[in-house]
Amino acid sequence: MAHDNKEQVDAITGVTTTGHSWDDIQELNNPLPRWWLWTFYASIAWAIAYCIAYPAWPLVSSYTKGALGWQSREAVVADLDALKQQRSGMTTKLADASLEEIRRDPEMFAFARAQGKAAFGDNCAPCHGAGGAGAKGYPNLNDDDWLWGGSLVQIEHTIRHGARSTSDQGHSGTMPAFGRDGMLKREEISHAADYVRSLSGLSTDKSTNLSAGAKVFAENCAACHGDKGQGNLELGAPNLSDKIWLFGSDKATIVEGLMNGRGGVMPTWHGRLDDTTIKALTLYVHSLGGDQRP
Amino acid sequence: MIWIKAAQLAPSYPIVIQIETIATDSMADAPLPHPLGAATDDAPLYAPRKQIYPQAVKGRYRTIKWVVLAVTLGIYYFLPFIRWDRGPNAPDQAILVDLANSRFYFFFIEIWPQEVYYITGLLVLAALTLFLMNAVAGRVWCGYLCPQTVWTDLFYAVERWVEGDRRERMRHDRGKLTLSVLGRKSLKHFIWLVIAWWTGGAWVLYFADAPTLVYELATFQASFHAYLWIGILTFTTYTLAGFMREQVCTYMCPWPRIQAALTDEYALNVTYRYDRGEPRGSVKKNEALKLQGLPAGDCIDCNQCVAVCPTGVDIRKGLQLDCIQCGLCMDACDNVMDKIGRPQGLIAYDTDMNVQARIEGRPEVRRIVRPRTLFYAGLIALVGAVMIASLAMRQNLYLSVMHDRNPLFVRLSDGSIRNGFTIRIANKNLDARRYALTIEGLAEAKVDVVGGEIDQRGRAIVAVGPDQTLEARVLVTDTASTDADSTALRFVLTDLATGDTASTIDHFKAP
Numbered sequence: 058m059a060h061d062n063k064e065q066v067d068a069i070t071g072v073t074t075t076g077h078s079w080d081d082i083q084e085l086n087n088p089l090p091r092w093w094l095w096t097f098y099a100s101i102a103w104a105i106a107y108c109i110a111y112p113a114w115p116l117v118s119s120y121t122k123g124a125l126g127w128q129s130r131e132a133v134v135a136d137l138d139a140l141k142q143q144r145s146g147m148t149t150k151l152a153d154a155s156l157e158e159i160r161r162d163p164e165m166f167a168f169a170r171a172q173g174k175a176a177f178g179d180n181c182a183p184c185h186g187a188g189g190a191g192a193k194g195y196p197n198l199n200d201d202d203w204l205w206g207g208s209l210v211q212i213e214h215t216i217r218h219g220a221r222s223t224s225d226q227g228h229s230g231t232m233p234a235f236g237r238d239g240m241l242k243r244e245e246i247s248h249a250a251d252y253v254r255s256l257s258g259l260s261t262d263k264s265t266n267l268s269a270g271a272k273v274f275a276e277n278c279a280a281c282h283g284d285k286g287q288g289n290l291e292l293g294a295p296n297l298s299d300k301i302w303l304f305g306s307d308k309a310t311i312v313e314g315l316m317n318g319r320g321g322v323m324p325t326w327h328g329r330l331d332d333t334t335i336k337a338l339t340l341y342v343h344s345l346g347g348d349q350r351p
Numbered sequence: 352m353i354w355i356k357a358a359q360l361a362p363s364y365p366i367v368i369q370i371e372t373i374a375t376d377s378m379a380d381a382p383l384p385h386p387l388g389a390a391t392d393d394a395p396l397y398a399p400r401k402q403i404y405p406q407a408v409k410g411r412y413r414t415i416k417w418v419v420l421a422v423t424l425g426i427y428y429f430l431p432f433i434r435w436d437r438g439p440n441a442p443d444q445a446i447l448v449d450l451a452n453s454r455f456y457f458f459f460i461e462i463w464p465q466e467v468y469y470i471t472g473l474l475v476l477a478a479l480t481l482f483l484m485n486a487v488a489g490r491v492w493c494g495y496l497c498p499q500t501v502w503t504d505l506f507y508a509v510e511r512w513v514e515g516d517r518r519e520r521m522r523h524d525r526g527k528l529t530l531s532v533l534g535r536k537s538l539k540h541f542i543w544l545v546i547a548w549w550t551g552g553a554w555v556l557y558f559a560d561a562p563t564l565v566y567e568l569a570t571f572q573a574s575f576h577a578y579l580w581i582g583i584l585t586f587t588t589y590t591l592a593g594f595m596r597e598q599v600c601t602y603m604c605p606w607p608r609i610q611a612a613l614t615d616e617y618a619l620n621v622t623y624r625y626d627r628g629e630p631r632g633s634v635k636k637n638e639a640l641k642l643q644g645l646p647a648g649d650c651i652d653c654n655q656c657v658a659v660c661p662t663g664v665d666i667r668k669g670l671q672l673d674c675i676q677c678g679l680c681m682d683a684c685d686n687v688m689d690k691i692g693r694p695q696g697l698i699a700y701d702t703d704m705n706v707q708a709r710i711e712g713r714p715e716v717r718r719i720v721r722p723r724t725l726f727y728a729g730l731i732a733l734v735g736a737v738m739i740a741s742l743a744m745r746q747n748l749y750l751s752v753m754h755d756r757n758p759l760f761v762r763l764s765d766g767s768i769r770n771g772f773t774i775r776i777a778n779k780n781l782d783a784r785r786y787a788l789t790i791e792g793l794a795e796a797k798v799d800v801v802g803g804e805i806d807q808r809g810r811a812i813v814a815v816g817p818d819q820t821l822e823a824r825v826l827v828t829d830t831a832s833t834d835a836d837s838t839a840l841r842f843v844l845t846d847l848a849t850g851d852t853a854s855t856i857d858h859f860k861a862p
Contacts, residue, residue, distance in 0.1 A: 090602055091397040092595075163814075166802050167822065188757030188771075199761040199771060299764030344801045344824050345771070346761065 152333045156209040159340055166340065173341025176334050180326070181342075189345050194304055194321050199346040202301040204293045207347040211290075213339040217327045220293060224325035230281070230292035236316030241277065249273040250311040256286040256298045259306060402524065403597060403663040405507060406517035406655075410682025419495050420504055428549065431556035435459075440781040440817045448558050454818070460742060461779065472738045476731060483727040485610055487719055488700060489620040493606065494677035499599050502550070502592035506543055507661065513539040517658060543593045544585065551584030597662035601673045611672070617718050621676045622701040623656075623667040626709045631667075634691055649693050656680035656698060666698055748786075749777035750844045750853040752825075759860040768861045769828040774800075776823070776844060778815040784846055785814045788825065791841040793859055795831040800824070812847075827859060836861055 065074045067085055075084045089097075108114065111123040141148075147168050151159060159165045178187065184195045191197035196204060205215045205228050220228040235241040241249070251261040252270025261267065275284070281294040288296030295303055304310050304319065326335060435445035435458055442449065447456040455462040455470075462469050484491040493500060514520050514535050523532045555577045556564055567573035568581075591599055600607065614620075628650035632640065637647035650667070657665050659679045664671055666680045685695040705715045755771035763769055778784050787810040790798055800811040801824040815821045827840070838859040845852050 088396060088398040090598060091399055092598065093602065094397040160802065163802065163821075170824075186757060188755055190758035190761070197758065197761060199755075199758055199769070201763045296764065300762055300766040301764050346769070346826070 148333050151336055156213060156336060156339060159336065160209065160343075169337040169340040170344055172334065173337035173339070176330065176338050177341055180330065181338070189342065194319075196303060197301075198342055200301055201346055202296060202299060203347070204290070204295060204303075206290045207343070209339060209343050209347070212343050212347055213335065215323060216335055216338055216342070217325065219325035220323040221320055222322060222325040224327060227325055228293050228323075230294065231320035232281075232294075232314060232318045234316065234318035235277065237318070241273065241315065245269075245273045246312055246315045247308075249278065249315060250308050253278075253286065253297050253311055254306065254308060257300060257306075262308075400598070401663055403661065404517040404520045405661045405679070406658040406683075407511055408659040408679050408682045408686070410679075410685055412678030412682050416495060416504065416677065416679075420501050423496065423498075423501055424505070428553045431553065431561035437461075438781045442560060444560055446557060447560075450558060452818075463777065463779065466745075469738065469742070472734060472741075475734050476738070479727055479731045479734065481606075482613060483724060483731065485613055486615070486618055486724045486727055489614065489618050490607075490610055490674075490676040493600065493610075493675040494621075497675075499591060499604070500675060500677065502546075502588060503596050503661065505546065506592040506596075509542050509546070510539055513542065540593075543589055547585040547588035547592070548581065550588040551581035554584050555580050597673065597675075600662060600675055607672050615723060616702060616704045617716070617721055617723075619700040619702060620670055621666060621674065621678055621681060621698065622703060622706065623650075623669070623698050624696070624701060624706055624709075625667070626706050628667070628697050649688070649697050651687070651691065653687055655683040655687050659683040669703070746851070746853060747779040748784075748844065748846055748851050748853040749775075749779065750842060750855050751775045752842050752855050752857045754857050754860070760862065762862070763828065765830075767828055767830045768859075769826055770859050772825040772827065772842075772857065774823055774825050774842065775820055776813060776815050777820045778817065780817065782817050783814060784848055785812055787812055787845045787847060789843050789845070790827060791843060792839050793827070793829050793831075796827050796829040796859070799826045799828070801826065829859065829861070 065076050065083075066072070067074050067083065070085060073086045075086050077084050108121075109123070110125045111127055112120055112129075113123065114121045147165070150165060151169060151172075154162070154165060159169050177185075177189070181189070185191050185198055186195075189198035196202075201207070203211070205211055205220060214226075215228065218224040218227040221231065222228075233240065236243065236246050248266055248270035250270075251265040252267055252274050255261050255267060255270075274282075274286070278286070281289055281292050282297055283289060283294075286297035288294050288298075295301075302310075303321075304314060326338075330338070430446055431444065433445040434443050435456075436443050437456070441461070442456060444456065445458050447454075449456065453464045460469075481492055510520070514523060523535070526532070552568065555568075559577070564573060564577065568577065595603075625648075627648060629648040630646060631637075631648050631650035631652045634651050637649075637651070640647035656667070657663070657680075659682070660666070660674075661677060661679065662673045662675055664673045666674065681696075681698045681700075684698040688695050688697055702716075705717070708715055751774065753773045753775075755773070759770070761769050761771075774788070776786060787806065788798055788800060788803075789810055790796060798811045799805075800813050803823065804812045806812050811825070813821065813823060825842075838861070840857050840859045841854055842857065843852055843854045
């Protein structure tokens with residue numbers, strides 16, 4: 058664009074223009090109002106003061122701390138304390154009430170469920186899944202099949218002390234490795250696996266000898282799983298006659314369990330989570346599908 | 352600061368070009384219109400503010416402005432005190448923004464946070480009304496209704512009452528600061544601060560029970576936030592109406608820019624009828640010119656229109672950004688015309704198109720009803736109708752259902768399939784209600800509300816407190832083996848007291 062340094066004055070307003078022209082539209086060079094300029098300077102002053110007062114500049118291995126000593130970490134701690142303070146009334150109520158009382162009180166129940174859901178996501182979801190759907194070897198908490206019992210008290214005990222955990226009060230009892238330890242022969246294991254499948258009405262090999270399987274079952278398995286395979290909550294022995302399979306219902310999976318044994322671990326949460334959180338977790342997990350069956 | 356001339360924005364819009372001819376014809380010896388004098392090499396970086404001393408004026412538009420001022424300020428200051436009986440479980444204040452309980456009360460309407468779209472509708476209506484006003488008569492909002500205009504007007508009235516009219520105030524500011532002047536100025540600022548304080552005080556009354564809060568404020572028991580907000584609004588009112596004044600309109604407000612883009616040649620504006628006024632001259636000089644058969648206008652260049660202007664513009668230069676079209680120059684000019692025995696209306700609501708038409712001897716065109724105004728009016732009617740309809744059909748019961756994401760379904764030990772849902776029930780009634788939750792779509796299925804109860808007919812019953820929501824977990828178990836992997840399911844919630852129902856659709860998932 059041709060540009061001479063001559064002042065160009067707009068004829069209509071008498072104001073100088075910047076000399077730029079776009080499609081014959083010119084830009085007037087009006088000065089700023091004085092107060093606007095003051096606001097601008099005040100903003101600069103504010104920015105400088107802010108840099109002095111608050112953490113601002115990164116240094117090689119540190120940063121400028123700021124005159125006020127403000128720290129985002131401390132601010133978070135303060136926020137968390139305030140939150141705790143805000144919740145303290147409800148937390149105390151929860152700590153004092155029994156599980157059954159909490160469940161009957163809609164307000165406490167809603168609070169406990171919300172807190173339990175958050176604690177579940179933090180602590181339980183890695184194994185049991187975000188919605189408690191479980192995975193192979195990790196029980197689904199939404200169904201009505203509870204290895205160690207689905208009542209409020211039983212769920213609380215399981216959360217607090219775990220199963221096959223480091224706690225003395227935790228549930229114990231494992232599925233032995235019948236095959237690996239030489240207690241059963243391969244043939245017997247195959248018969249037993251077919252028999253177990255038949256307990257819940259699943260199809261079996263035509264060639265199989267169910268009565269041989271029944272004999273193996275009665276001698277080796279019934280002690281824990283019950284005569285009809287109905288399971289035993291005391292030992293955490295799964296019900297083999299229902300439709301729910303912790304590891305899978307195909308014959309190979311059952312044979313694998315018989316060969317090598319099973320023994321999933323639920324850690325003890327006592328000491329890692331406070332009592333109120335364990336209570337809240339109990340109520341949350343119970344609301345997923347607890348109490349449906351003994 | 353960039354000002355683009357109106358003529359360049361809309362080449363078909365003739366205003367600025369015509370003004371230019373007038374300006375060069377009649378004001379060749381007058382100083383250039385722009386106050387900044389920036390046409391030199393060493394133009395300052397900033398523009399010193401031109402102090403404005405608007406003169407008192409009486410007349411039709413001044414009266415309208417007083418009435419509008421009294422009505423709007425009256426509404427603002429006293430509305431929170433109006434009572435509205437809603438029964439025992441709700442506040443009895445007609446207009447209340449209840450932040451603590453997230454409720455907005457407006458007479459018979461109670462709005463929950465999820466219904467903020469009513470506010471959106473209200474804002475859309477407000478914008479469209481603004482556009483319609485603009486299409487009919489330009490900056491009506493700016494001139495008469497805008498809070499900035501109303502409060503500034505009030506502050507000017509106080510200033511005039513305490514310090515005197517234009518000439519006195521100019522003398523005070525130029526002369527020595529005597530004790531009397533200091534006293535008057537102090538009194539003025541004191542009254543300003545009281546008004547500003549009242550403005551902030553009225554504001555907080557919309558957020559709490561007004562009589563209680565007034566008592567608490569007076570006895571210093573109110574919350575810190577109440578005092579803080581009063582303080583903030585006292586500061587903004589005092590600053591914006593006492594000091595910033597026309598600068599807010601000229602520099603801060605976006606509406607003048609938007610307005611200029613929205614307007615058209617039919618919109619009435621406060622217009623100096625230069626066809627009648629030019630060439631301007633003193634009464635005697637122009638009478639003499641007329642006798643000689645030479646052109647002579649009605650404008651006697653008395654500058655009264657400029658003296659009364661609260662933004663310090665000269666309306667005779669035509670439409671300009673700074674002009675808020677408050678109409679006071681029309682009053683001033685009419686008074687002068689009355690005195691010299693010429694007809695009123697040298698400055699009047701008119702269009703430049705008509706001025707041009709009269710010069711060229713064409714007939715005037717006045718079209719209030721035209722596609723643009725009809726379009727805005729139609730949109731207002733439409734949005735208003737939608738708002739009224741949705742308010743009339745607003746239910747006091749609301750149900751939403753969310754299917755569990757994980758797991759989608761679960762197989763129970765007997766082989767039946769269960770789905771988990773989270774439901775949220777909103778009871779907008781002001782008393783506690785009990786509801787029965789049933790489902791349609793799965794004949795054999797059983798519904799359980801975790802923590803709820805079952806009545807003798809086997810329905811799941813939920814109780815929700817007054818004006819509350821309840822979130823509950825619902826388990827739907829289907830004992831019959833469904834083949835479909837997804838079955839449409841309707842949740843129906845029935846108010847046991849009134850029989851009102853709310854329903855929503857979700858799905859039952861199976862393997």
